[in-house]
Structure formats: C-alpha cells, structure tokens
Amino acid sequence: MRTVIRPPAVPLVTVDPYFSVWSMADRLSDDFTRHWTGKRNAMTGLILIDGAPWRFAGCVEPNAENYYTEPKPMTQTEFQLTPLTSTYWFEESGIRLKVSFTTPLLMDELELLSRPASYVSFSVRSIDDKPHRVQIYYDVTGEWCVNSSDQRVVWRRDEVGGLVMLQMSHEEQDCLHRSGDDVRIDWGQFYLAVNNAADMQTYIDSADIRKQFVRNGQISPSDGMTMPQAVREHNVVMAFTWDCGEVRADEVSNVIVLAYDDVYAIEYFGEKLQAYWKKSGMSAFEMIAAAFAEFSGIMARCEAFDRQLRQDGIRAGGEKYAELLALAYRQAIAAHKLVTDRDGKLLFMSKECFSNGCIATVDVSYPSIPLFLLYNPELVKGMMRPIFQYAQSEAWPFEFAPHDVGQYPLANGQVYSGNAREGQMPVEECGNMLVMAAAVCLAEKRADFAKENWELLSGWADYLLEYGLDPENQLCTDDFAGHLARNANLSMKAIMGVASCSLLYGLMGHHAEAERYRMAAKEMAIKWEHMASERDHYKLAFGQEETWSLKYNLIWDIIFETGIFNERIAQQEVAWYLTKQNKYGVPLDSRETYTKADWLVWAATLASDQEQFARLIEPLWDALNETADRVPFTDWYDTKTARQMNFQHRSVVGGIFMKLLKEKRVR
Incomplete structure (x- = not known):
C-alpha cells in the first residue's frame, strides 16, 4: 500500500x-x-x-x-x-x-x-x-x-x-x-x-x-x-x-x-542523568554494533507492528484515520527523552516544542497519553513522576498541581509564568493529573502507582471539589486563547478529575469513599448541564450566551465508562460540531477559527457512529495534505486556511490515538 x-x-x-x-x-x-x-x-x-x-x-x-x-x-x-x-x-x-x-x-x-x-x-x-x-x-x-x-x-x-x-x-x-x-x-x-x-x-x-x-x-x-x-x-x-x-x-x-x-541527556533537580539505553553501562560503539547485529530481527518486528497498527487504525476509523496515526506515531515519541531517576524509576520527559520549551509539561502529557496507554502505560507513569517529585518539594508553594518542572533539558523546577499565582492553571493541571492517574491504574488494573502519590492526588481531588465546578478566571491548556472565567470544558475536566478519584478509591478497595466521590461528580455534572445548556448545544463558558466549544474532556466519561454525564450531551455536541465545521475542521470554540488537532479527534471520538467520526476528522487529513506550511505535524492550525498557527513536533499528537483507545478501552 x-x-x-x-x-x-x-x-x-x-x-x-x-x-x-x-x-x-x-x-x-x-x-x-x-x-x-x-x-x-x-x-x-x-x-x-x-x-x-x-x-x-x-x-x-x-x-x-x-x-x-x-x-x-x-x-x-x-x-x-x-x-x-x-x-x-x-x-x-x-x-x-x-x-x-x-x-x-x-x-x-x-x-x-x-x-x-x-x-x-x-x-x-x-x-x-x-x-x-x-x-x-x-x-x-x-x-x-x-x-x-x-x-x-x-x-x-x-x-x-x-x-x-x-x-x-x-x-x-x-x-x-x-x-x-x-x-x-x-x-x-x-x-x-x-x-x-x-x-x-x-x-x-x-x-x-x-x-x-x-x-x-x-x-x-x-x-x-x-x-x-x-x-x-x-x-x-x-x-x-x-x-x-x-x-x-x-x-x-x-x-x-x-x-x-x-553523553548526558537530562538535568533532573540538579543531577545529570544519562539516557535509558546507558543504564547497564553500554558504550556508543556497543550500541551501534547491536543496532547492526539486530537489524534483520528489528526490521521484521517493525514491519509487523506497522501492519497491525494500520489494520487497527482502519478498523477504528478508516483509511484516512490510519494515515493520521502513522504520521503522528514517531513524532509523539521523539518529543520525549527516556531516562531513569536515582532509584531506577522511569522518567519520560517531554519537550514542549515551539511553545516555550518546557519539560515534563502536564498539559502536554495529558493529550498525548492515548498512544502510550495503548502500548506501554509505564511511560505514562514516567511522564507523571517528575511532577509528583516537584509538587512534594518545598520549592512548590501551591495547593494545586504544577504546570512543568523546567525548560528542556533542565528539569530543575517550574519556569512557566515565573511561578506567579495568576499565571498558573490550577483546575487544568489537577484534573489532568487525576485523569492520567486513573487511566494508567485502570490499564494496569491496580492502584499501586496512585497509592505512592495519594496525598497529592487526594488533595488535588478535594481542590477540584471546591473550585472546579465553576472555575475562576484562569488559564487552561489552550493558554494561547488567554484567561477565561467559568470555562465549561475546564469544568468538565474538573468533574472527570473527581470521577477519577472515585475510580482510584475503588481500585484501592475503599468502596465507601469511591461512592462518595462518584456521587459528588454526578452532582457536579447535573449542575454543569443546567449551567452550560443552550438550546441544542452547550456553552463555551457559563453565563456566556450564543457561545460554544469543543467539549473534548467529556471523552473520559466514555473511556472510563463512568456514566457521570447524561449521554445526550455527547450526542448533541457532535451534531452541533457538524454544523460548525469549516473546510479544514471544527474550530476550538466560537471565538476564533483555529483548532487543535488532538482536541478535534477527541471531540470526534464522542461520536457514536463511524460516519460522524469520519466527517469530523477527514478535514484534519485534508489540512495536513494541503497546508502550505511544511512543518512536522502541527496541532494548532486555522480551519479556514489550513495554515499553522505556531506549534510543531509536539508530543500531543499522541492524542490522535484516542479513537483507537476508545475501541480497545482502558478498562
């Protein structure tokens, strides 16, 4: 082919x-x-x-x-x-x-x-x-x-x-x-x-x-x-x-x-770390010799993997979806560096490419995880460990989760917004970390990883209970759009963060607490629907009439099979997106004509049938096929012109695998 x-x-x-x-x-x-x-x-x-x-x-x-x-x-x-x-x-x-x-x-x-x-x-x-x-x-x-x-x-x-x-x-x-x-x-x-x-x-x-x-x-x-x-x-x-x-x-x-x-790959809180392949003392000459010696076997494995992923992609979303997966795969991985900490635990450090160069950015890891949940959840843990370590240190002064741990390749503490409170993403990063923790623990069918960091995770869940339903004026992962108060999609992330806490309590065998957080998430979702509803779709922000946005965070309610939100929300949103589609896709929200490729695929994955999914993602294929900007897979582009807005070579294109993850399910 x-x-x-x-x-x-x-x-x-x-x-x-x-x-x-x-x-x-x-x-x-x-x-x-x-x-x-x-x-x-x-x-x-x-x-x-x-x-x-x-x-x-x-x-x-x-x-x-x-x-x-x-x-x-x-x-x-x-x-x-x-x-x-x-x-x-x-x-x-x-x-x-x-x-x-x-x-x-x-x-x-x-x-x-x-x-x-x-x-x-x-x-x-x-x-x-x-x-x-x-x-x-x-x-x-x-x-x-x-x-x-x-x-x-x-x-x-x-x-x-x-x-x-x-x-x-x-x-x-x-x-x-x-x-x-x-x-x-x-x-x-x-x-x-x-x-x-x-x-x-x-x-x-x-x-x-x-x-x-x-x-x-x-x-x-x-x-x-x-x-x-x-x-x-x-x-x-x-x-x-x-x-x-x-x-x-x-x-x-x-x-x-x-x-x-x-020689040295990452500086991790003052310690210089070598790449993972060196952990047993292998030299560069030995590494290259191994690459030659294993060439035939490696190529056979690569060809088998390529065939299988293509078959899986076609089955999940069609030929064009399979090509999007092929284009995203190497980029999503190559925007990371794999090392280990002094205890031998994996650290999978992302670079926030053509944004600000941050390392181990939470809201860059979050959209990327569908790919890694499918093929090795240990790598998701490796994304999260730097954040846990930093958040546990005296250097992090806030009650919510950090945004990053430095600027690549120096992971010595957050650099985003100069650590000023008004520049943080409190609801965003708490929700991201909880959803990621639940996703990886469900994939492994045990909660050991969450238990190691439970004081932080449970504290972040309680933060979302108090502040997540109707967020204050703050940034979310789409920080290029600026601060936004009462962000409905961000609220949805907070609710799924609370639901994730319920799932983790359930995996740990604490069923009463699991039920308490599940009911809290359900109550928040009922209030969310009342505040966000606007005739045949749901608002960009509570109180803002005649607005809309991609509700991409809703996908975790389907992936986790938690049933927190009313099923009609996804159905109405998908039908609405189809009416708002430009030549190269559905805009991120009603304010601008640009979109994010990862979120577009997540929103399309809300669709209950293949035809709707195909109609929503094929314009993304067209944008990549026709854009005048010859750069590695951009995740931020204009839906009318297919022109790149800025980002390129980012790990977030791992999010393109969300439809495949939905088909295989985390649970």
Missing part, C-alpha cells in the same frame, strides 16, 4: 527532541533535510548510473553564492509512510532505487525505544532487463551536532568489529549547558556507521567531495581539512560511497546507522 496523504513533513531520523530530522518537501531531492525546528540538518544522496550522475536526496552545492549545475533529481515514483518507516522509490535510466528511513520506536522494549540509532536502507535493481553499473554516495553534515553553523567541529574514524564508525562533535563539550525551545544540541557525538567492506568507502571531508563524485565517481580526500573546522566554512560532512557493481534484476541492498550519543 502506497501512502495517499502528502505529509507536510516526513519523519526520517526521529529519536528525541535533539536527534530529529525531517524532509519538509514533496520529494526527498526538493530541499535539504531539516531539524524539526526548520534549521538545516542536511543529508545528500547521489547515484551514478552507467557514469551519469543523479540526485535522490538534498543538493550537492550547499551555498547559493557560487553557480553550480546540480545533477538532475531522480524521478521519485512512490512514497510510503508507516508508523516506523518512511520509504521513497526512485527510477532513472533502467534502475530502481529504494531508500528507507526507520527508527525502531517499539514501546514493548524500552532499551530499543531509547537507543539513539536510526537506519537508512538502500536497495537497487535493474528494471529494464539490462545490467547497469551503479555507485551510490550519501553524506550527513556537521550541522547535526551544533546549534549554529558557525560553531566548529572535530572528528575521528574508528574500525570496530567489522564496522567503520565515523564520528563528529562540537569542539567544546559542555553537556546540558543550555536550555530553550528553538535550539539544537551542541554536545555529545554524532555517528555515521557502515559495514567495513571492500565495496564501501568512508570520508570525513569538505562537502566538495560531492562534486568529485558527480564528475567521475572518484573521491580524493582534501589535504586542507584540519581540526577544528567551522561547519559553515567548509561544510564538513561524514560520507560513504557504495560501489554496487553491475546491477541486474536481483536486488542488492545495504544499510547504514546514524546515531547520537548525547
């Missing part, structure tokens, strides 16, 4: 918030590849077919200052996007070339999930019944290991156990020395590794070697490359060539590994 959607950006190498490179073009040869921020992290792919040069990835000349005739691009004939692999097919002069990018983010094996190694696979064959002489060139630039291209890099080449490992790094190694949003890593080591074989040659040199390859397939390393070198000055690359020989109808294949050892 070939992909129908034209992704706004194609995931290529997607491991974590620093090691994440995409193609933001229709064809792999239309533009340089880029970091998710949009900064150039270039790769170039060239092929000689019977001595004639063609280009399949990036460009030969990185600067526009000097005229250079680029080799013609190969004809890109097909493209396929699956959850774990992006594959391009090219044809020219009787040769078919297949290039695949696979990051094996399989959540049932955390060592593999954390491993910062991504595969690039090449296959060629003749398609005209004639033999052809084929040579392939591929490189990656020093841009991958610096924040800005005026920084200088050093490099080395090692031969280890049948592999050649090229390595490049910023000359100044200062781990975790900066935090921020629109930044790239400039510490650690970047690797390109290949099999040590007679038909493979490797180079670390100026990008001028591309031109040498184009001219005659021969590369003579330059004599002037001394360390260190500014990336911009000589466009330093790590490259290999593969002499495929005379290619006939039988396919010949090869694979390389791109890897990144960040």
